[in-house]
Amino acid sequence: MKEQFAAKMVRIHFGEDDRWHGKPLHEAILAKCVELGIAEAIVFRGIEGYGSASRIRHSTRWNLSKDAPIQLSIVDTEEQIARLIPYLDTMVEEGLVATSTVEAIRYSQPAGIAASHS
Amino acid sequence: MLQAGRALKVSIYLSDGATHHGVPVYSSILDFLFYRGISGATVIKGIAGFGADHHMHSSSVVEISDRLPIKIEFIETREKVDSILGKLEELTGSGLIEMQETTVAKPAQRSKPKLQMPPEHLKMEGKAKMMRIYVSEEDRWKNKPLHEALVEAMRANDIAGVTVYRGILGYGAHRRIAKDRPQFASHHGSIMLSAVDTAEKLQAFMPIVDQMVFEGLVVFSDVDIVKYAYRALETQAAQTSSSSVSAPR
Numbered sequence: 570m571k572e573q574f575a576a577k578m579v580r581i582h583f584g585e586d587d588r589w590h591g592k593p594l595h596e597a598i599l600a601k602c603v604e605l606g607i608a609e610a611i612v613f614r615g616i617e618g619y620g621s622a623s624r625i626r627h628s629t630r631w632n633l634s635k636d637a638p639i640q641l642s643i644v645d646t647e648e649q650i651a652r653l654i655p656y657l658d659t660m661v662e663e664g665l666v667a668t669s670t671v672e673a674i675r676y677s678q679p680a681g682i683a684a685s686h687s
Numbered sequence: 688m689l690q691a692g693r694a695l696k697v698s699i700y701l702s703d704g705a706t707h708h709g710v711p712v713y714s715s716i717l718d719f720l721f722y723r724g725i726s727g728a729t730v731i732k733g734i735a736g737f738g739a740d741h742h743m744h745s746s747s748v749v750e751i752s753d754r755l756p757i758k759i760e761f762i763e764t765r766e767k768v769d770s771i772l773g774k775l776e777e778l779t780g781s782g783l784i785e786m787q788e789t790t791v792a793k794p795a796q797r798s799k800p801k802l803q804m805p806p807e808h809l810k811m812e813g814k815a816k817m818m819r820i821y822v823s824e825e826d827r828w829k830n831k832p833l834h835e836a837l838v839e840a841m842r843a844n845d846i847a848g849v850t851v852y853r854g855i856l857g858y859g860a861h862r863r864i865a866k867d868r869p870q871f872a873s874h875h876g877s878i879m880l881s882a883v884d885t886a887e888k889l890q891a892f893m894p895i896v897d898q899m900v901f902e903g904l905v906v907f908s909d910v911d912i913v914k915y916a917y918r919a920l921e922t923q924a925a926q927t928s929s930s931s932v933s934a935p936r
Contacts, residue, residue, distance in 0.1 A: 571897065578906060599856055609821055609904050611857030611877045642879070644821075644859075644906055674893075674905040675860050 576608075576673035577650040579643040581657065583664030585614065586636040594660065595639050601656050602643060608675070609644040644673055689726040689794045695768045696789040699759040699775070701782040702738055713757045716778050720761060722843030722895075723771050727795060728761035739781065762789060774845075817910045818889045820880040820896065821859050822903040833899065834878045840895050841882060847915065849882040860904045883910060 581598065589597035595612045602610040618638030643653070650668065657666050699716065707715040713730050720728045736756035768786065776784065826833035834851050841849045857877030882889070889907070896905060 576906065578908065595856060599858070603858065609857075609859035611821060611854040611859065611879055613852055613879075614855045642819075644904060669908055672907040674907075676897075676900045676903050676905075677860050678902055 570677050570679070571674060572677075573672070573674045574646060576644055576671050577647050578669050578671045579641075579650055579653070579657070580667050580669075581641040581643070581661060581664060582618075582667075583639055583661060584636040585639050587639075587661075587663065589660050595641055598641055598657070598660060601660070602653065605649065605652055605656075607643060607645045607649055607653060608673075609642075611642050613640045613642070614638070615640060644671065689763060689791060691791050691794055693765075694762050694789055694791045695765050695786050696760065696762050697768055698785045698787075699779055699782055700738065700785070701757040701759070702740075702780065705780060705782075707778060707780075712778065712780065712782070713759055716759055716775070718839050719774065719778060719843050720759075720771075722840045725761050725763055725767070725771070728759055731758045731760065732756075733758065739783070762791065812912055812915065814886075815883055815910050815912045816886045816889050817908050818880075818882045818884075818892075819906045819908075820882075820900065820903060821857075821906070822878050822880070822900060824853065824876045824878050826900075826902070828899050834880055836899060837880055837896075840899065841892065844888075844892050844895065846882050846888060846892060847884045849880055852879045852881065853877070854879065860902055883912065 583594060585593070585595070587594040592600075599610055599612065615638035643650070645653075654666075701712055701716075705712045717728060717730060733756035738756065772784075820837060822833050822837075824832065824834070828836040838849055838851060854877035859877070893905075
């Protein structure tokens with residue numbers, strides 16, 4: 570099934586070491602997205618970068634947890650994103666949240682036969 | 688669609704052992720012909736031969752040799768052949784391309800819709816679109832990872848460039864959500880492809896995305912191209928190993 574809709578994309582930038590109630594912040598945000606039924610969320614780890622705190626962040630081969638830059642990319646309708654933003658306001662203490670207007674096309678299989686396609 | 692009647696038979700004789708982007712040249716050419724919607728093509732491996740360098744190549748014992756001559760043959764309309772010839776010459780490198788008039792007595796049956804031909808490569812500046820495609824790393828298309836197949840399809844359709852990102856976590860249209868045991872906890876599996884080109888070229892590519900992506904999300908956004916630089920043809924060695932993904936013909 571193919572559906573086309575106007576959507577918003579949110580990109581959130583912060584560091585891999587950022588925490589929310591003891592959990593990595595990106596995992597906490599992703600869990601919130603699942604809870605709110607957000608359509609698409611994906612977390613990327615950058616290899617180098619710097620952000621609002623002006624620290625150079627990088628991950629090295631030797632130490633994977635050296636506060637690498639994290640980017641979360643979230644896509645859903647404007648209403649859904651509006652529900653998420655207040656949570657981001659409280660959860661992202663140090664970082665950047667940017668939204669943009671996009672056109673989305675979703676391909677989906679009816680539940681049940683999804684796994685049978687190869 | 689190839690009809691009965693006049694057509695061109697194209698034969699490509701390859702310098703053996705050559706690679707293009709790390710894969711055998713015949714394989715890149717076959718992919719190129721495939722994604723450009725050529726009706727059909729056959730790769731034939733010779734058992735002995737010699738080429739422009741006048742070195743005799745043969746396998747004296749029964750063994751797999753990558754130094755043997757390779758021939759690729761396909762039959763298409765003259766217009767279609769003309770439209771792909773430039774890129775084909777580039778891919779063929781030091782090999783030989785031969786064409787001859789032929790008559791199609793009976794065209795082969797086609798079961799799939801035709802791939803659309805994109806417009807010619809443009810010098811891009813200003814308004815453009817960014818297309819992001821979200822799929823799963825486990826998705827497959829014709830026995831290869833879907834994201835690799837998409838990159839090949841984009842390359843064959845002259846999309847200016849594409850980058851594949853692997854997410855460390857994620858979920859979406861390509862991945863079911865289980866609230867009790869969130870599947871996103873898997874530390875791999877979410878892939879995003881990001882491509883920038885003109886709105887027309889990306890739209891022309893969408894029918895191919897329709898065919899290839901069964902579960903996933905495609906997102907378009909407006910971008911301004913500030914600079915588009917590519918390695919010019921003159922600076923490339925006339926070798927098949929040269930990078931030619933986004934070069935104009």
